[in-house]
Amino acid sequence: MRAAFIAEEVDLLRETIRANDGDNVAGGAFARKVDQLISDLYEDIGELTDLKLSDVLDLFLIKVLYVNRRSRDAETLRYLGRMMERYLRAGELGIGPRGGMMPYLSNLMEETAHPSGAHQNLFEAYRKYGDNALFISGIFPESLGRRRAGGHLGGTPFVDKRYFSTMGRKYYEMAAGHELAEWASMRTTLQRLASFFDVYVEALNEMSGRYVMGMDVRMLADKMLDAFNRYRETKDPRHIETARKYAALLKLDGHQWPALDRMAPPDTYF
Secondary structure, rough: OOOOHHHHHHHHHHHHHOOOOOOOOOOHHHHHHHHHHHHHOOOOOOEEEEHHHHHHHHHHHHHHHHOOOOOOOOOHHHHHHHHHHHHHHHHHHOOOOOHHHHHHHHHHHHHHHHHOOOOHHHHHHHHHHHHHHHHHHHHHHHOEEEEEOOOOOOOEEEEEEEHHHHHHHHHHHHHHHHHHHHOOHHHHHHHHHHHHHHHHHHHHHHHHHHOOOOOHHHHHHHHHHHHHHHHHHHHHHHHHHHHHHHHHOOOOOOOHHHHHHHHHHOHHHH
């Protein structure tokens, strides 16, 4: 995979979005470029870590939010990318007394349902709790539904989608209304996150299901078949080994694909 080339192309996409802030320019050529870059990420499955996490996340966000949902705001895209990067890195590092992504997620849910107030100011507290609600709802929607006591802002005793949507909107609204929001040049972005919270949740649901917590199954299948066909044409064992790797990612049953075993060695805008 040409990691440096992909990084440069993602940066060009960012620049295009920033240069056209307030409009959406995801026409046919732009959308095809995004799809090609995502395809390139899967081209060499052994080198996915060569790219910066920020580049990968921004590319996926551009796909699900800017291309698929016609977002027009560059700053919100940037905000979501850095938020995702911060949360995913913290989860990988196992920050917290128990460590690991799922205990980390549980801590975030507890913190959001029962705010501790352990922040340097109310602006940062409100923004953090809004981020918590958006990250949990967007990336781990299947984790919602457990019974909990209502938070300080009230609401249903169930930690479900509606609960976090309500909490997320309220926290972002309060953060946007704080005097520090203007000082930090974040008022408009936080207001947009509050107003279109459910749109961003939906986009992150797609991003999580296809790219973050899973992989694009159709793309993996296509690349597996491409590698298989290249092997049939060239008899180069490297191609069948690549096909086997994609098959492993897809968790394919070897009995259903015996050739892989036989041929291979071991209005307002958002």
